[in-house]
Amino acid sequence: MRNVFKIFAVLAFVCAANNSFGQITKIRGKVVDSSTNEPIPYVNVSFKGTTVGTITSESGDFFIETRTAGDSLTVSFVGYAPKQIKIRKGAYQELKVELDPESIELAGVIVKPGESQSTRIIRNIIKNKDKNNPSKLSYYCKSYNKVQVDLNNIDDDVKKRKVFNQFKFIWNYVDTNAITGKTYLPIFITESLSDYYYQSSPKLEKEIIRATKISGVNNESVAQFTGKVYQNINIYDNYINIFDQGLVSPIANAGMVYYKYMLVDSTFIGNRWCYQISFKPKRKMEPTFTGDFWVNDSTWAIVKVQMRLADMVNLNFVNDMVASAEFTPLNDTLWFPKQMMLFVDFNLTDKTTGFFGSKTTSYDNVVINPTYPEEVVSMPSNVQVQEGALNQEKDYWEKSRPFELTDKEQGIYTMVDSIQQVPMYKTFIDIINMFINYYYVVGYVEIGPYYKTYSFNEIEGNRFRVSGRTSNKFSKKWMVSAFAAYGDKDDRFKWGVSSLHMINKNPREAFNIEYKSDIEQLGQSPNALTEDNILTSFLRRNPNNKLTLVKEFSTYYQKEWFTGLSNKLTLNHRIVYPTVFIPFNPVDGSDPLKSITTSTITLNTRWIKNESFVAGEFERVSLGSDWPEINLNITKGFKGVLGSDVDFWKLHLNYYHKFNINPFGYARLIVDAGKIFGSIPYPLLQLHEGNETYAFDRYAFNMMNYYEFASDQYASLYLEHHFQGFFLNRFPLIRRLKWREVVTGKFLIGSINSENKNNLVFPDGLGDVSKPYMEFSAGVENIFKVFRVDALWRTTHLDNPNIEPFGIRVGLQIIF
Structure with missing residues (x-):
């Protein structure tokens, strides 16, 4: 994951170089009454002779930030004398504008500010949303995307930090942001030029990235995220889903429940008569915006919109957010996004x-209802990075960009590459990488994960482990991993070694072979903290004497056919050994078994539509999808093969879906079912996932003990709902804490046939x-922005030994 990590690491040590390119004019100001010094809301502020402008809050x-500024601003509002103010193009400036009240007669006024007019306009917009919504169209276009990251609040204290001593020259490129008034340093930039194909029904979305530039990173798997597919905000949607929050659009069907509207102006934009509507939330802390938009009076299509996140919205780490869009007419009835x-x-x-x-996205060469080339329709993934896209020449970019980059924007590419050669930067990257990826890189080797170096449990006592893997410097095709561990109580060494060969990254194709001899907790969820994690040692509710020694050889071949569909074929030979606490005693009274051996083959089929990843050389992180994920496992056990004791079949189906239920937050649904055919001992049954720690585990039954329930046929249902503060935001004192409600319910049913009950x-x-x-x-959840605390109730099987009907579990999570 080191190449993926580079993107984020660059955010601390890069800057811009000095070249001569276009400049951005940035103006931040306040409009007040000259006689009372009171602020005036809803004042029109625009560049003289243009439609580039805004209204006051x-x-x-x-604030105004534009590449196409005039040399003066026009400031006007009903009841005040208009004023023109000279400005400096290509510079940042702060203004205080004083308007003089005047008495005027408004003969022949066509529209007047007022609630009734704005309500009529909003109803017409909502009525015509479907025909104006670009997502209801089928089209082709060329798109340009630019993403930039800046380090902000750069003051003298920041500049004096020793960590920047070798990079003092970067402070020459500090600028000021017009939206917030904060100083900032441009540190990262990426651009892309794409051919984008979209079909509304049946849904088709394909993008071919023809050119892309990423400062400091030359990674195709990252390049795919520079295009349009992963950057979609649509004002015509009822809810704009950002960071798991469903923000209410100002033209949502239920918009009048959440917003107050006011008609503030009307004029021609081009040759189209348009109204300007301002909006603000009716209540505090609801997921809404403030701002204004222009709407055409014949089509009721949005012409321009600027909206800013309302004050005190329950979002973590987001201090401010502004979105804007400008539309252009394609014909007499159809408007399409321009930028x-x-x-x-x-x-x-x-x-x-x-x-x-x-993030800035521009559109050009729009074709409605195009013919889609077969090679585009049959693309295995939604996004394809064209060969050579990362290596386009400077002339190509200068001809293809819809606007010139500023000197600081253009300079980032050069400076990132230069800074990465500084030894201090490389040391910084290695240290941060250790905390994020849990490995410390030493040449050809990565040592870790460090959180497994020491742990303790009832079986091993103090457990000491050393482990590592080869780094990308060793190979980008092969990764070898190994560990060795020792417990001072059982006086036994454990070890393991594996080798992963990455045949192809996209679509993914890999081969792995592994052997290990180590203790395991059977019946533990895949999401649980492993038993050799130091946190597990401290968070246990009960001393864990149920660990079992397992010797296992496995190998798999994984093939992703196209984005969303993959298969994984696994061969496994496994020996499980009994303990004093987990004995293997036959029901018929014969001698205890010394071990249970299985030889199996498993075929996994995984399906999830429109899934996206950020990938390194070997590992990748899923960014999820709006669609459900389905996993089907078919396992066959072969008796007599390499000493295997049992012959059986096992089917297992898992369904996972995370979905929004705006305005009530979002939910997760997990359905799990399986059946085992054949006679097998209890360690091979489905040992249902318990949790004997104080840590909340989404994929386990948190009030269930290990080895409490087993099945050879079973079904479970898990529903988790995150209300995102829907209720707590209504309480004036509590809502300032930005706490959020979460509820869960888990259900399990299963059975064991008599043959399996009478085995061991x-x-x-x-x-x-x-x-x-x-x-x-x-x-x-969201306690101090990172903690989650759940109160849990177990409602059945309350007579089982050593159980708790009520418990508290905690979780650590970073969420927006």
Whole structure:
């Protein structure tokens, strides 16, 4: 993952070089009444002779940032004398504008500010949304995308930090942001030029990236995210989903429930008569915006919009956010986006150093209802990076960009590459990489993960482990991993070694071979903290004496056929050994088994539509999808093969779906079912996932013990709902904490046939779940922005030994 990590690491040590390119004019100001000094809201501020402008907020503030500025601003509002103000093009400036009240007669006024007019306009916009919504069209276009990241709040204290001593020259490129008034340093930039194909029904979305530039990174898997597919904000949607928050669009069907509207102006834009509407939220802390838009009076299509995140919205680490869009007419009835912009200020507080993220998308050469080439329709993934896209020449970019880059924007590419050669930067990268990826890189080797170096448990006592893997410097095709561990109580060494060969990265194709001899907790969820994690040692609720020694050889071949569909074929030979606490005693009273051996082959089929990844050389991180994920496992056990003791079949189906239920937050649904055919001992049954720690585990039954329930046929249902503060935001004192409600419910039912019950004697406490198991929880997340606390109730099987009907679990999570 080191190439992926580079993107984020660059955010601390890069800057811009000095070249002569276009400049951006930035104006930040306030409009007040000259006689009372009171701020004036909803004042029109625009460049003379253009439609480039904005209106003031309720506090009289405004900002404008544009590449196409005039030499003066026009400031006007009903009841005040208009004023023109000279400005400096290509520079940042702050203004205080004083308007003089005047008495005027408004003979022949066509429209007047007022609630009734604005309500009529909003109803017409909503009525015509479907025909004006670009996502309801089928089209082709060329798109340009630019993403930039800036380090903000650059003051003298920041400049004096020793960590920047070798980079003092970067402070020559500090600038000021017009939206926030904060100083910032441009540190990262990426651009892309694409052919984009979209079909509304049946849904088709394909993008071919013809050219892309990423400062400091030359990674095709990262390049795919520079295009349009992963950057979609549509004002015509009822809810704009950003950072798991469903923000209410100002033209949502239920917009009048959330917003107050005011008609503030009307004029021609081009040859189209348009109205200007301002909007603001009716209540505090609801997921809404403030801002204004222009709408055409014949089509009721949005012509321009600028919206800013409302104050006190329950979002973490987002101090400010502004989105804007400009549309252009394609014909008499159809408007299409011309340019869209998103700006986010990521900060813990208004004063701390943080980051700006900005994204600009421009559209050109739009064709409605095109013929889609077969080679585009049959693309295996939604995004394809054309060969050579990362290596386009300077002349190509200068001819293809819709606008010139500023000197600082252009200079970032050169400076990032230069800074990365500084030894201090490389040391910084290695240290941060260790904390993020849990490995420390030493040449051809990565040592870690460090959180497994020491742990303790009832079986091993103090466990000491050393482990590592080869780095990308060793190979970008092969990765060898190994570990060795020792427990001072059982006086036994454990070890393991594996080798991963990456045949192809996209679509993914890989081969792995592995052997290990180590202890395991059977019946533990895949999401749980492993038993050799130091945190597990401290978070256990009960001393864990249920660990089992396992010797296992496995190899797999993984093939991704296209984005969303993959298969994985696994061969496995596994020997499980008994312990004093987990004995293998036959029901018929014969001698205890010394081990249980299985030889199996498993075929996994995984399907999830429109999934996206950020990938390194070997590992990749899923960014999820709006579609459900389905996994089907078919396992066959072969008796007599390499000493295998059992012959069986096992089917397992898992369904996972995360989906929005705006305005009530979002939910996760997990359905799990399986069946085993054949006679097998209890360690090979489905040992249902318990949790004997204080850590909340989404994929386990948190009030269930290990070895409490087993099945050879089973079904489970898990539903988790995050209300995102929908209820707590209504309480004036509590809402300032930005806590969020979360509730869960888990249900399990299963059975064990008589043959499997009469194979080995079950350990004390292990039984079937023919009577359904249920547990529920209610919790609060976003405590200090990182903690989650759940109160859980177990409602069935309350007579089982050593169980708790009620418990508290905690979780650590970083969420927006």
